[in-house]
Amino acid sequence: xxxxxxxxxxxxxxxxxxxxxxxxxxxxxxxxxxxxxxxxxxxxxxxxxxxxxxxxxxxxxxxxxxxxxxxxxxxxxxxxxxxxxxxxxxxxxxxxxxxxxxxxxxxxxxxxxxxxxxxxxxxxxxxxxxxxxxxxxxxxxxxxxxxxxxxxxxxxxxxxxxxxxxxxxxxxxxxxxxxxxxxxxxxxxxxxxxxxxxxxxxxxxxxxxxxxxxxxxxxxxxxxxxxxxxxxxxxxxxxxxxxxxxxxxxxxxxxxxxxxxxxxxxxxxxxxxxxxxxxxxxxxxxxxxxxxxxxxxxxxxxxxxxxxxxxxxxxxxxxxxxxxxxxxxxxxxxxxxxxxxxxxxxxxxxxx
DNA sequence: TAGACGTGGCC
DNA sequence: TGGCCAAGTCT
Numbered sequence: 001x002x003x004x005x006x007x008x009x010x011x012x013x014x015x016x017x018x019x020x021x022x023x024x025x026x027x028x029x030x031x032x033x034x035x036x037x038x039x040x041x042x043x044x045x046x047x048x049x050x051x052x053x054x055x056x057x058x059x060x061x062x063x064x065x066x067x068x069x070x071x072x073x074x075x076x077x078x079x080x081x082x083x084x085x086x087x088x089x090x091x092x093x094x095x096x097x098x099x100x101x102x103x104x105x106x107x108x109x110x111x112x113x114x115x116x117x118x119x120x121x122x123x124x125x126x127x128x129x130x131x132x133x134x135x136x137x138x139x140x141x142x143x144x145x146x147x148x149x150x151x152x153x154x155x156x157x158x159x160x161x162x163x164x165x166x167x168x169x170x171x172x173x174x175x176x177x178x179x180x181x182x183x184x185x186x187x188x189x190x191x192x193x194x195x196x197x198x199x200x201x202x203x204x205x206x207x208x209x210x211x212x213x214x215x216x217x218x219x220x221x222x223x224x225x226x227x228x229x230x231x232x233x234x235x236x237x238x239x240x241x242x243x244x245x246x247x248x249x250x251x252x253x254x255x256x257x258x259x260x261x262x263x264x265x266x267x268x269x270x271x272x273x274x275x276x277x278x279x280x281x282x283x284x285x286x287x288x289x290x291x292x293x294x295x296x297x298x299x300x301x302x303x304x305x306x307x308x309x310x311x312x313x314x315x316x317x318x319x320x321x322x323x324x325x326x327x328x329x330x331x332x333x334x335x336x337x338x339x340x341x342x343x344x345x346x347x348x349x350x351x352x
Numbered sequence: 353t354a355g356a357c358g359t360g361g362c363c
Numbered sequence: 364t365g366g367c368c369a370a371g372t373c374t
Contacts, residue, residue, distance in 0.1 A: 033370085034370065034371095035370095035371090036370090037369085037370040037371095038369090038370065038371045038372075039357090039358085039359090039368090039369055039370085039371060039372095040358090040359075040360095040369060040370080041359090041360075041361075041368090041369050041370095042369085042370080043360095043361090044359075044360070044361090044369085045370090076358090076359075077358080077359075078357085078358030078359045078360090079357055079358055079359085079371085079372090080357085080358075081356095081357065081372085081373085082357090082371085082372080085372080085373090112372095112373095113371095113372070113373090114372085115371060115372045115373080116371090116372090117370075117371060117372085118370090118371075118372085121370070133370080135369090135370045135371075136368080136369065136370070136371085137369085137370065138370085153353090153354090154353095155353085179370090182370055185370090186369085186370080191367080191368060191369090192362080192363080192367090192368085219367090219368095222366090222367085223355095224365080224366075225366095253356065253357070254356085254357070254358090255357095255358085256357095296358090296359095297358095297359090297365090298356095298357075298358055298359080299356085299357070299358070299359085300355070300356060300357070300358095301356090301357095335358075335359095336358075336359065336360090337358085337359095
């Protein structure tokens with residue numbers, strides 16, 4: 001175990017990528033990075049992280065911001081509930097802990113949006129505490145290293161992985177050790193085409209010895225996303241540079257808290273676009289035919305959309321219904337799907 | 353426990 | 364191209 005730690009740390013010291021969040025020990029900045037990195041690639045996160053920290057450099061600035069401002073800085077990153085939970089978590093830190101991220105593992109873990117992984121990442125990286133982390137990378141590395149061939153996601157396998165991670169982390173530089181495991185999984189012990197020749201612990205690796213690296217970890221089968229047919233309406237007011245678009249905001253689980261074009265599930269008949277407008281409380285003259293068809297694939301759903309244009313009369317705005325100029329759109333949270341729909345309805349005006 | 357929850361890149 | 368994957372959390 002000591003030899004393994006030593007090899008991992010030695011390798012990490014010479015192979016670690018220079019990433020923005022590795023240039024700080026600020027627990028808040030580490031927290032932001034860890035939330036952004038959930039299920040999201042490093043290269044994707046970097047520009048978001050830079051912008052977010054520039055706009056919200058401290059817990060106090062984030063806590064004081066309104067949700068639209070927070071979501072606008074998350075726009076395009078996906079899994080938007082992360083942003084709302086981070087916002088809530090940081091507000092709690094400001095209110096209950098004077099703006100300092102709690103060093104107590106228990107208190108940290110109790111914050112909204114902070115699960116077992118994120119709590120351990122902040123604890124080890126920012127506070128140098130010997131707290132384990134198990135993410136997708138660590139799962140792959142440990143499954144191969146120890147030859148764990150039970151399916152990932154079961155209670156027993158999860159327990160085994162956290163146990164192994166917890167055995168590994170005590171000692172010098174627990175934060176570096178955890179990051180070494182993750183870095184190894186991200187750059188060497190990869191899901192596709194692992195580079196065992198470059199691995200610092202190949203000699204200790206059960207899967208390598210047995211020639212089953214490609215077979216581990218054993219993933220659970222996942223279902224292909226089911227398709228859903230929808231109708232979306234891009235309703236605009238005004239002309240030329242003064243033109244603006246009507247968006248609604250919902251608390252639905254999907255895209256909750258974001259602004260988007262009125263949309264309803266299609267039932268086959270013709271009047272669906274009108275239903276979308278009615279539901280949104282917008283009166284508008286609807287184009288007879290869809291302007292475009294858009295397919296948007298999520299992890300669990302395949303969305304097939306018909307996009308209609310409509311011309312709206314100036315109408316009442318509310319908390320959940322507003323008319324946005326291009327500039328105003330940049331101040332709120334908007335999904336990539338919404339950007340695509342706007343671009344599809346008006347290719348010259350919006351870019352996806 | 354299994355499913356919801358975004359997006360983009362890769363082969 | 365369609366499926367898989369990427370520093371998870373919540374319900």
